[in-house]
Amino acid sequence: MAHIPRTSALTRSLTRSLASLNHAPPAGKSPTAIVMLNMGGPSTVPETYDFLRNLFSDGDLIPLPFQSVLAPLIARRRTPQIEQQYTDIGGGSPILRYTNIQGERMAALLDELSPETAPHKHYVAFRYARPLTDETARQMKEDGVKRAVAFTQYPQYSCSTTGSSLNELYRRGKAGEVGDVEWSVIDRWGTHSGFVEAVAQNIERALAKFPESTRSDVVLLFSAHSLPMSVVNRGDPYVLEVSASVSAVMDRLGHSNPYRLVWQSQVGPSAWMGMQTGEALKGLARLGRKQVVLVPIAFTSDHIETLYELDLEYAKEAKEHGVDVHRAESLNDSPVFIRALADLAAAHLKEVSLGRAGYASTQMGLRCPGCTNATCGQQKAWFARGGR
């Protein structure tokens, strides 16, 4: 169980309150760090190879035999195709730009919502692109950070995404690269009302592009990055959590439209979670359902999967089948979404400091029943102790 004993949380919060009575002036106060975890993407086309090499080197995402030898070779082979895709979407991934906008605005809101823990500073820790976790760790140490929240930017938890980022943070933290920091974790938030509201508003904007007379017949096709069935079958929570997000968004919309959840971006020959988004669009066309809103539900910024796969590949193909497709915008710099991030962080900081919540959620404490990765166990125990 991830919960720390209630008494020790209380003692800690009392100690912290007493310490704050004779605290140094705020100007000298080290910031409360909000560390935004995500996979990242190449900001420019020439960074594509490094991004792919880092991705194929991650044994938590893609376990390969002789990983350190194979990863550069596979990355090299895939680079021209993926470089072309980043070129086609404007010369790189916008994820760093959006994460910084989200982080800066979230931190400013947090200073108002949670003055006790101000000042807040956002840090970005990407798994496969710069700034990587080691670079961020050095910066936090330099800033004298003593309290940090690892805040996943994946709304739904998968061990291949958030789990991998937490494993990396654990390795860096354990090695002393971040300094003496009290850590807590926001590990999933796929049904948070602010997130649900932001997605619902973007769907409503896309629906408004259809004629009012047929608007309620438009099919909402929620699309999430797929998972290999080997990951689903070891008990990964992602499929359940993405489904819960879809369900919450549909409740908010009052079930105004028919909908399905489908899966995209399979890589390689193994079995992946289906039905595939492209096949679903063709199937709907065959059944005469020719008005569709595509909704990205598992990633908050634009990336090649929205801008390339959904907009250029699938939408083009669908149009050839006579389907009228509009995509709901990604959350990007949505003020409703950024407010949700700030609300989530403020509530978390408060609950942890009052001892009403552990450093990590109860759900995070449970390993997948089929997990054989020892790091997962060590990571969960380490975060449950506040990173000590």
Ligand SMILES: C=CC1=C(C)c2cc3[nH]c(cc4nc(cc5[nH]c(cc1n2)c(C)c5CCC(=O)O)C(CCC(=O)O)=C4C)c(C)c3C=C
């Ligand atoms: C929540 C989203 C994602 C999950 C879950 C996920 C799992 C997952 N991915 C791979 C393999 C690859 N993913 C690649 C790119 C990629 N993946 C996601 C999101 C999730 N992945 C995004 C947003 C991106 C693209 C980044 C961008 O800027 O657009 C790639 C590289 C691209 C390619 O070579 O096609 C691979 C490979 C696995 C194996 C996996 C689960 C185990």
Ligand code: FES
């Ligand atoms: S793979 Fe899920 S906890 Fe290890």
Ligand SMILES: [Fe+2]
């Ligand atoms: Fe992926």
